[in-house]
Amino acid sequence: MDQVKVLLFDCFGTLIDWERGMYENIGPLLEQKTCPTVEEVITSLVNEQTPIQNADKTMPYPIVLQESYRQLIAKFRLHYDQDDAEALGDSVTSWPVFSDTGDCLARLRDLGLKLVILTNVDGDSFDQLQQTLEECSGIKFDAIYTADEIGSHKPDLRNFDYALNDLSESFNVSRGQVLCVAQNKLIDIEPANKIGIRCARINRPGVLTGHRGSIDYTKADFEFASLEEFTEEMERVHDGV
Structure with missing residues (x-):
């Protein structure tokens, strides 16, 4: 070197x-009774991002994160709240x-x-x-x-x-x-x-x-x-x- x-x-x-940043901003999601483990949620939020970015190369990162959140909700059949998705996206700058x-x-x-x-x-x-x-x-x-x-x-x-x-x-x-x-x-x-x-x-x-x-x-x-x-x-x- x-x-x-x-x-x-x-x-x-x-x-x-970023894992801590995401975790600190998904409290309402984790409170849902059928929500999977924190590990599964964070891993899913991260893994969904690359396909989303490949599909839209100009998408701002907060919107990527919102879309990743939406796909996670659909994957685990949880309740979706748009305000929670936007709050997660907006949290990026304070991680x-x-x-x-x-x-x-x-x-x-x-x-x-x-x-x-x-x-x-x-x-x-x-x-x-x-x-x-x-x-x-x-x-x-x-x-x-x-x-x-x-x-x-x-x-x-x-x-x-x-x-x-x-x-x-x-x-x-x-x-x-x-x-x-x-x-x-x-x-x-x-x-x-x-x-x-x-x-x-x-x-x-x-x-x-x-x-x-x-x-x-x-x-x-x-x-x-x-x-x-x-x-x-x-x-x-x-x-x-």
């Missing part, structure tokens, strides 16, 4: 605790960061690395999340690539091509100097492998989603149990230890 100059971060599941996110971003910036976001969230929705991330870390991201800017969603390879081309033009870096830092195998690790970017997977204990994908492409070059563990390794590499 000594050649790395740019860290290409996913947001949800890596920097933002919490992981406890190690702020400190680690600051330390990685101190190593002289470019910190970049490649997200499936639309720009309007990401504005508040960007503010949250930058306030908790004291850094400014060097570039942010959103789904609506690109016109497609990960795992589409066009998203990674778009980011790599812009990074090359803006910072004169090659793909060999870019490290994808993400949790989700299907959305990030697999396409990054296909396009030839090295990957560091942040595989936090207890996380429910992001573990599925093609067996041929979902092995990361490096794997860490937290962003803290990853940051410590980057610091060791930087110090030549």
